[in-house]
Amino acid sequence: MDLGLKNKLALVSGADSGIGFHTTLRLLREGATVVMTDQYPNRLDCAIEQAREVSRQVHAFVADLTRPRDVQRLHQRVCAEVGHIDILVQCAGITGATGPFHESTDEGWSHTIETNLLGPVRLVRAFLASLRRGGWGRIVLIASEDAVQPYDEELPYCASKAGILSFGKGLSRSYAQDGLLVNCVSPAFIHTPMTDAMMDKRAAERGTSVDEAIASFLQEERPYMELGRRGRPEEVANVIAFLCSEAASFVNGANYRVDSGSVATM
Template sequence: MDLGISGRVAVVTGGDSGMGFKTAEFLLREGVKVVLTDIDDTQLQKAASELAAFGEVRAVAADLSGMKGVEVLAAFANMAFDDKPTILVCAAGITGASGDFLELTDDDWLEAIQTDLMAGVRATRAFIPGMRNVGWGRIVLFSSEDAVQPYVEELPYAAAKAGVLNLAKGLSKAYGPDGVLVNSVGPAFIATPMTDAQMEKKSKEKGITFGEAIQQTLDEERPGMVAKRRGKAEEVAAAVVFLCSEHASFITGEFLRVDGGSVMTMGA
């Protein structure tokens, strides 16, 4: 299927691994030129080298938890190719601090908010003007199942991801008339380095194998996940790239859950 976005330029944050990496790959396969960013320059350059097999990719390390990092990214992205970016995928995120609500500090909360919410605020503020100028844009913000089905030990993350939903909806209303479509995706328990680390920690704490940690999480915390497995990064990437395409030209302000049924309600 021709998605109608060949030749466009995309910015993908959180692109050195996991869902961001796969999204970049899928965009490149569609003929999109990609600007890739993440914090760790060594890992980022390795990812960019691997992705170069699929198309034109440029990479710049940037910490999007502060405005300076977004300024670095925007300056680089606007000069990376002849055309300016008209696709933005904000996949950068952290789990952040977890535990008993009463034991979490303000700094714990602010860490999650700065990366999981404010990075998206800063990135969209940087790139929407260019999209408005050409009358076409696609933005996909990564939220989470936690945004609508919070887990009590991950409240800073859940609250920040709920903010992402509100941000996406608000931006869709504000800039839809200018041709800029904004949506969000809600992955759940995807096989990524982030959930690998969580499962490794769980296996050590409980004295069980990595596979047993996954199964226990599915049984006890994800009973609605009918496939009884972790999702794949490419399953999320396929949904994201569709939302970036011309085939999604009548979709904006939506929250697409890629969660294997994990969220057990009909609401957002």
């Protein structure tokens, strides 16, 4: 299927690994030009070299979305050096503060919300005029199963991702008349550096192998993931690419779960 992404310009945040990186590859294969952004220069350099094996229509700019000046500089450089974007895919995020609520701190909550919610808010605000200007645009925000099925050891993360769903829905109501469609994707336990770190920690705490940590996590913490495995980042990227495309021309304000059934409700 031709997704109609040739000659489209996409910005992907959190693009140096995981879902953001695989989304970059998928959009490049569909003929889009992609601007990759992330906060770690060395990792971003490595990622763009790999992306260039798929297509030379790729650019990279370092930016930390928790820093307003970085976001503004990113906007200025993209517009000046590449052009006005048609698509924004916001993948950047962190696990953030974890542990029982009664042990949480303001600092832990603030850092998680700053990164996972205010970062996307800044990014969308900076590029909104570009996305509205041509009568055709797409925003895809990465939320999580945790947004609607919170886990007691990850409440700052859960709250930040619930905020993403509300933010996305509000945007979808505000700008659809401009041809700008806004949707969310909610993955669950995808094979990314974030979940690698979670499983490394679990294995160390339990004195087991990483494979055993993954198996016990699926059994004990994610019993509704009926496929019994971690998802692959390219499986999430496929859904993101669809929502970025002309094929999704009547999809707006939706939340697509890519979770193997992890959320225990429709």
